[in-house]
């Protein structure tokens with residue numbers, strides 16, 4: 057029912073594309089990260105919570121429609137519905153059913169609950185298109201609660217030593233997750249403009265986040281002390297960031313699992329916090345679908361596909377998508393393909 | 403191991419020198435003396451001998467992790483570090499344990515005598531009772547390449563601070579081939595039994611590359627100008643009638659250089675010379691390649707002695723008649739050195755490093771440009787009143803190397819990098835034109851910024867012609883400037899040339915592939931009589 061062509065994942069029967077990387081007539085969007093939601097298509101459809109961000113990113117004048125999780129609509133006989141992917145707010149797996157055959161496009165996903173997005177919902181299907189960003193057995197993420205505790209401890213220690221804490225995470229997804237789990241008593245929290253823009257948007261659609269102040273040019277250095285500042289990766293090494301000196305720099309990303317990437321970023325701390333599935337989660341998710349045919353997209357595609365064939369006897373193959381190449385590809389170690397900086401200049 | 407692992411973590415979690423020193427001091431203050439001794443040994447590069455083979459470790463780890471071997475190998479390729487790959491692949495530990503660092507070293511030592519099956523049982527047993535970071539440190543020790551992100555200088559600083567000593571004194575105590583299993587912490591640091599450590603070299607004084615116009619150094623008359631020879635920096639020591647030859651890498655090389663053996667009877671007791679060991683004939687140095695061949699041989703044949711007869715070009719005298727004269731000005735040390743060498747009978751394999759007499763900095767510039775034709779790699783500039791310091795310092799000594807060779811090559815193959823560059827195509831092969839054919843002539847790494855690497859990676863993905871396993875051939879479009887220190891004819895390389903230290907210096911966005919250099923350009927460089 058689905059096939060991969062030069063523009064994206066195509067459903068001929070319904071006449072629409074999923075996460076196309078070139079302009080098309082009708083685009084179904086799994087989530088608002090830049091490698092999945094690209095400009096130029098005539099009409100977009102995504103989850104309600106992604107609509108405003110899509111407009112912010114692709115232009116206020118795009119034609120975009122929102123649907124809720126589990127709402128079924130039919131296009132030329134194809135029953136289509138969106139289901140929680142647990143990746144970021146508004147992220148969805150897309151389920152398509154035609155004449156008894158079920159396909160699921162995962163988009164990006166994780167199984168860990170993050171306290172902000174609606175948790176992943178396992179779906180049964182015949183064909184499953186999965187990401188594999190962290191599809192290697194070396195990626196086994198710690199419990200998020202332990203990571204959040206480590207972030208808070210780091211912050212308190214820094215504050216006690218009279219220095220600020222600058223924490224790096226993508227503006228859409230990671231930043232909300234970090235903010236939601238900060239200890240409200242540890243000190244003041246500030247956000248970079250790019251992060252604040254997203255927060256304002258999300259607040260307008262009803263998401264409740266703890267208070268944080270946007271960093272503005274008129275702020276005095278003496279006002280910001282023992283603070284936690286949430287910023288996107290593009291802020292690293294800029295004069296914007298240097299105003300918080302002395303500060304300790306922490307980076308939140310699944311790539312922080314590897315020492316090499318931690319050291320390379322010359323951050324003081326690397327926190328292993330990812331919005332993608334790790335090795336165990338990927339395997340659990342694939343098994344839970346019951347799918348016999350699995351298509352592996354961005355990440356360690358050939359390796360993970362071979363593993364699925366050999367370990368579980370599945371018909372698994374890697375597919376060339378542009379989710380992991382092109383301008384949206386981010387330095388592995390900064391945050392990795394899939395995580396997006398999301399227009400930090402906004 | 404818990405305390406040592408905590409030290410490791412503390413050091414890894416900061417980029418600040420002072421915090422690292424504090425962590426070390428804290429460890430010295432709290433760990434038992436044998437552990438401290440081992441810690442010092444490990445941090446200064448005396449890692450315990452390997453007792454387990456890499457292939458064995460890989461097989462055991464894959465088995466314990468329940469992974470097919472190929473998947474373990476793939477993971478290793480991406481991570482780029484075996485100890486880390488094993489640590490991350492293994493399942494959660496089943497138990498906890500509390501071995502000391504010394505226990506662990508002993509454990510590794512004992513493995514040597516065991517059968518493979520017993521080794522496996524022991525090692526996998528340890529794996530299942532060590533928590534993540536401890537497991538990593540253990541794996542680093544077992545694979546024999548433990549590094550902690552602290553320089554030797556930092557260890558010296560921390561020791562000096564904790565024991566309230568001079569840094570130079572500590573540096574001196576840590577020189578040489580002491581073995582943690584043969585000494586104690588007090589003995590090592592007190593220098594008790596100095597007499598039986600009479601083989602100890604002094605810490606070397608190293609120079610930085612000159613990064614300003616030489617005029618900034620002031621009056622030329624205050625400076626001694628010498629050639630910078632390209633050999634093995636070393637110290638020749640004669641004490642108690644015995645000869646020791648040390649390399650700057652602190653390897654004891656006495657046996658490698660039989661030429662120097664007669665010096666034991668010729669140099670006065672209590673003499674330490676600093677200089678460059680280098681093959682020499684007819685009053686000038688021979689190419690460094692000859693030295694490499696000579697050094698890599700296990701047994702030294704008569705032919706090797708004839709092909710590459712070695713001398714030490716002497717730069718400095720550090721000890722005279724048993725007295726440490728490093729605090730005298732260079733002018734005086736040089737005078738004593740010249741006098742010492744003059745009184746030796748001919749022929750001796752010792753040559754006074756010639757001073758280049760220049761009356762102005764412009765002359766120095768000219769001398770530098772001529773370095774390559776003298777088989778030298780540049781100049782040394784030393785303040786005549788400088789004392790002999792320790793370590794790499796700015797100010798009184800400078801090296802002024804000649805600019806490297808450069809050539810513009812076309813990117814034709816790429817593959818994934820290792821370790822920190824895993825997942826990016828950063829391992830490049832370059833070609834030059836031979837007529838209208840591109841012939842690969844070298845690989846080169848590093849030199850590009852992270853941003854450029856990313857951009858090139860992207861470009862490669864979009865302009866791949868073919869994939870052979872991990873290697874991609876790409877459209878021959880991008881041109882890079884490559885720098886290298888030397889070039890030789892080589893039968894082992896397809897292109898017929900071998901470069902020394904090739905690295906990428908620039909992305910030539912301004913040049914089309916057609917304007918890259920040619921094979922003839924490379925051959926011309928060799929013909930110019932360069933190294």
Ligand SMILES: [Zn+2]
Pocket residue numbers: 089091092163164354379393394395
């Ligand atoms: Zn993605």
Ligand SMILES: [Zn+2]
Pocket residue numbers: 087089143164394395396
């Ligand atoms: Zn995403």
